Each structure stands twice: as C-alpha cells, then as structure tokens.
Amino acid sequence: MDVIVVPDGESVGRAAATAVEQLVTHRPDAVLGVATGSTPGTTYRELARRVEGGLDLSRCSAFALDEYVGIPEGHPESYRAVLDRTVREPLGLRADRVYVPDGGASDLDQACRDYEAAIEAAGGIDLQLLGLGTNGHIGFNEPTSSLRSQTRVKTLSPRTRADNARFFDDPDQVPRLCLTQGLATILRSRHAVLLAIGEKKAPALAQVVEGALSAMWPGTVLQLHQHATVICDEAAAGQLTLRDYYDAASGEAARELGVGTAG
Ligand code: F6R
16 A cells, blocks of 8 residues: 655645546546545545646546435435535536436345446446545445445444534434445455545554454455555544655655655
C-alpha cells in the first residue's frame, strides 16, 4: 500500500483529483467507483473546478459503493441524490452512466446480482475512491463482513447509524439496511484509493494500514489489493507508527500525483 500524507483535507482532494485526471487522460472512458459521505467532498469539488477548466469526464462511468434501503424515493440523503448533486451534475457525467444499487427494489438480492453484472459489463472499475468508517468499514462492509463478500444487503451498525445521523433531521431516520459493494467487489477494482481526513479516522486508519488482516476491521482487506493507495491528511495519519517510512517510500507516488508529502 502506498501511503501519502498531505497537510490537510484540501490537499487530499487535490491529490485524489490528480489520480482521477491522470487516469482519464489515458483512458477517457474510465470507470470510476465513487464514495459518498463527507470525505470525498474536497475531491469532487476539485474535480468540478478542473472540469470547468477543461477536463472532460463526460465519457466516464461511475458506480456508487452503496445505497440505503428503505429511504423514501427522492430523499436528499439517498446516495442516488447525493451523487447527482456532487458527481453527476458538477462533473458532467451522463445520467445513464451513473450506477447506484437499487435500494428500492422489490427483490434486493436480485438488485445486488444485477449490480455486480453491471460492473462486469462496464469492464470493471478502474479507480475506486473509498472513505473509511470510524469502525474501519469501507463501503458499508461493517465489522465481521466476509472478506470475500459480493454486493449484498447489509445491516448498518449502531456506530455507523450514529456517525451518519448528522445527515438526517432525526437519528431515527437513518436507515437500518443498505446495499453495498462487497469486499471482494472492491478488491476487483484495478486501483483502490482510500481517503481519510481528520483525527476521528486515525485509529481506523492505523488498523487498516498497520493492523492484522481481520474482518473486525474490514478496510484491512486492502492489504490484499493489487494496487491500493492511501491519501490522508496529517490528522488522520496521527496514529501511524511507520510514518518516516511512508514519507520516504511514497515520495515517488506523491510526485507522480504532483503533490508534496507533509513530512
Ligand atoms: C460511503 C461509504 C462509507 C463512507 C464512510 C466514511 O459511500 O461507503 O464507507 O465512506 O462511512 O464516511 P465520511 O466520509 O462521511 O466520514
């Protein structure tokens, strides 16, 4: 895993946007995996600025990591609505190329199989952007998720529901179920880019990068990924013990992304 530590959240956004831009420069019809939540905000806003400046993402496709089950259709916090606002519109993607698992389907298991088939039909995900839960989840693969899981229905943990309550008027409105890409689905992406911003993510990030592979910290599965890059700010990097090593070793990766490391 490459670990690139940059000073702050804005720098995380610039580095991740550069990774996307470099991919799209040699593959204009790239397939992107997109996270929701707060973390990728700086990345999407930076990409939007670059699109205004001439970057063309109109031939790209995007696959969401997850979607709530049972959220009222059209709810502003459904991940379909969030991705419309933060990715599809500002980045100029075609509506028929933005895929979100169908959390309103009458047959949720079939919706999950359809989602896996859609990813495969698109040729697989070139670059998967990921955020990190405070409990170590990626996507909504909560602790004890199978490391070989595919897209499926999951129950959200109490911790995740509490973490996401800030997006809803009332904590009771946070859905209890979701559809999420599985850990094996995420492992099939050609490049996984895990973003982490802020001190609250420091314990989980230390586990993911330096802890033992374990379903209790689902993000540790990225240790098995063929090409995983962590881009984090100083605060999220606060509990990494091999920081001097990452700064020395990732100099090359960071230079490729056109960013300076913090150290
Ligand atoms: C979102 C997702 C989650 C979030 C994670 C971090 O699509 O799959 O794994 O990335 O919960 O959320 P934030 O970024 O809001 O701290």
